[in-house]
Structure formats: structure tokens, C-alpha cells
Amino acid sequence: MDASAAKLIGAGLATIALAGVGVGIGNIFATLVSSIARNPAARDQVFGIGILGFALTEAVALYALLTSFLLLFTF
Amino acid sequence: MHSPMEQFEIKRLLHLNLFGIDASFTNSSTWMVIAVILATAVFVWGMRQRALVPGRLQSVAELGYEFVAGMVRDNVGDGGKKYFPFILTLFIFILFCNVLGMVPYSFTPTSHIVVTFAMAAFVFVGVTIIGFARHGLHFLSLFVPKGVPFALLLLLVPIEIISYFIRPFSLSIRLFANMLAGHTMLKVFGGFVVMLGIIGGWAPLAFIVVFTGLELLIAFLQAYVFAILTCLYLNDAVHLHH
Numbered sequence: 655m656d657a658s659a660a661k662l663i664g665a666g667l668a669t670i671a672l673a674g675v676g677v678g679i680g681n682i683f684a685t686l687v688s689s690i691a692r693n694p695a696a697r698d699q700v701f702g703i704g705i706l707g708f709a710l711t712e713a714v715a716l717y718a719l720l721t722s723f724l725l726l727f728t729f
Numbered sequence: 730m731h732s733p734m735e736q737f738e739i740k741r742l743l744h745l746n747l748f749g750i751d752a753s754f755t756n757s758s759t760w761m762v763i764a765v766i767l768a769t770a771v772f773v774w775g776m777r778q779r780a781l782v783p784g785r786l787q788s789v790a791e792l793g794y795e796f797v798a799g800m801v802r803d804n805v806g807d808g809g810k811k812y813f814p815f816i817l818t819l820f821i822f823i824l825f826c827n828v829l830g831m832v833p834y835s836f837t838p839t840s841h842i843v844v845t846f847a848m849a850a851f852v853f854v855g856v857t858i859i860g861f862a863r864h865g866l867h868f869l870s871l872f873v874p875k876g877v878p879f880a881l882l883l884l885l886v887p888i889e890i891i892s893y894f895i896r897p898f899s900l901s902i903r904l905f906a907n908m909l910a911g912h913t914m915l916k917v918f919g920g921f922v923v924m925l926g927i928i929g930g931w932a933p934l935a936f937i938v939v940f941t942g943l944e945l946l947i948a949f950l951q952a953y954v955f956a957i958l959t960c961l962y963l964n965d966a967v968h969l970h971h
Contacts, residue, residue, distance in 0.1 A: 710903075
């Protein structure tokens with residue numbers, strides 16, 4: 655197998671990590687909605703933390719994307 | 730044929746060579762200067778009136794200040810008051826750099842790893858020095874969580890140390906990758922609009938409109954996340970898990 659084929663396969667494999675990120679983000683917002691439904695008064699406090707959690711989980715998606723790009727373009 | 734990555738090219742506008750180092754004024758520097766000038770203008774002009782009941786621009790300046798002040802107060806506590814100017818500067822600079830990148834034909838300085846890594850390394854080194862200055866060698870107790878059996882500690886402490894040293898990388902890569910990915914996607918879909926022409930081009934165009942809104946949100950969110958993580962790291966250093 656030559657290097658360019660291996661790069662493409664590696665880059666494709668790296669995107670499998672995005673499955674976990676999808677589950678994670680869905681989890682965060684599911685919990686956010688259900689906790690606001692239980693206690694609407696807590697909305698402001700919970701919302702900020704929820705958005706922070708979303709941004710941090712999104713970062714993992716971008717690490718996977720970065721790995722994919724690294725494999726494709728720099729090796 | 731233009732590639733979507735061309736928007737990230739650094740172009741020298743003013744060639745300058747300082748002692749053999751290339752210190753040219755680039756398009757990246759231009760937009761950083763514009764961000765600083767705009768931020769200064771908002772705060773200085775906004776507070777010029779100093780009315781007790783704020784007008785529009787003063788409200789904007791006060792909201793920005795209160796937002797970051799509240800964040801520092803909630804996350805670092807009383808020991809963090811002296812670090813507030815640093816956090817405010819960090820937040821406002823990253824916010825303005827990110828948002829100005831959404832202007833068509835502009836350049837996003839924070840889409841380059843060197844810019845974000847410089848800021849993240851500064852935060853990391855600064856927080857570590859603050860931790861050692863305040864607590865001396867007791868600062869290393871940060872890596873040893875309380876109430877953990879000794880056998881587990883042998884595994885846990887190296888993991889804690891590694892995750893501590895990953896901080897500048899995760900902080901910088903989060904911001905840089907978000908900006909890079911967002912702008913690349915916008916350009917890729919822009920290419921689709923041109924490719925599909927008059928008949929089919931409206932579909933990717935609609936997506937670009939919605940996605941630009943999302944990108945503006947992400948620009949703000951990433952500035953917020955950078956600032957709040959800096960506050961949390963400061964809290965770790967200043968208060969050591971208490």
C-alpha cells in the first residue's frame with residue numbers, strides 16, 4: 655500500500671471519533687432540556703454550564719478533524 | 730481555481746527585517762490592530778458620558794465588563810480580582826478577532842495556531858507560576874486527589890500530570906480548529922453555490938446564511954470558553970481544590 659492511499663484511509667478512520675462526539679452533545683442537550691423541564695427556575699444557571707459543556711465536547715470533534723487533516727496534508 | 734484554504738494565507742503588507750527576523754506587517758497583524766482599535770474605541774467612547782443611567786454604547790461597554798467580571802467572580806472567587814484585567818483583555822481580544830473574521834474578505838487572526846498557542850502558552854505558564862508563587866512546592870498536591878487509595882494513585886498521578894500539560898494544547902487547538910473548520914466550511918459551500926449556478930445554487934446559499942449565523946455564535950462561544958477555562962485553571966492554581 656503506498657503512502658497516499660494509507661493517508662486517505664487513515665483520515666477516514668479518524669472521523670469515526672465523531673460518533674462519540676455526537677452521542678456526547680446529544681446527551682448534554684437531553685439532560686439540559688430535562689433539567690429545565692423539572693425546574694424551570696434554574697434555567698439561567700443551567701443554560702450557561704450546558705453551553706460550556708457543548709463547546710468543550712465540540713472541541714473533541716475538532717481534535718478528531720485536526721487529526722484527520724494532519725494525516726491528509728502533513729505526512 | 731481557488732482553494733478554500735487560500736483565505737488563511739499570510740500576506741506581507743509591509744516588509745520589515747529586524748536583526749534577521751522577519752517582522753513584516755502582515756494581513757494578520759492588520760486585523761489584530763483593527764480588533765484592538767475597535768475594542769478600545771467601544772470602551773473609551775462608551776464610557777465617555779459616564780451617565781448613571783447608561784445610554785446605548787455605554788450599556789454595551791458595561792455589559793461586556795459585567796459579563797467578564799461576573800465570570801471571574803464566580804469561577805475564581807475573591808483571590809481572582811487582580812487577574813480580572815488580564816481575563817477581560819483576553820476575552821475581548823479573542824472575541825473581536827473572531828467576530829471581525831466573519832466580515833467578508835477579512836482575515837481571522839485566531840485561525841492560526843501560532844496566535845492561539847501564544848495566548849494559551851502565556852496562560853499556562855502564567856497560571857503555573859502563580860500556583861508556585863502562592864503555594865510553593867505544595868502546589869504539586871494539585872496532582873494528588875484526596876481520598877484515593879495508594880495503588881490507584883500510582884496510576885492516577887501520571888494521568889493528572891499529563892492532563893495538566895495538555896492544557897495549553899487543548900486550549901489553543903480548540904479555538905484554532907473551530908475558526909479554521911468554520912471558515913473552511915463556509916468557503917467550500919461558497920464553491921458549491923458557484924458550481925450549481927442559478928438553478929441549484931440557492932440551496933447551498935441558504936445553508937451558508939444559516940451557517941454564518943452559527944459561526945457568529947461559535948465566535949462568541951469560543952472566546953467565552955477560552956476565558957472561562959482560563960478562570961478555572963486560575964482557580965485551580967489559586968485555591969488548589971479547596
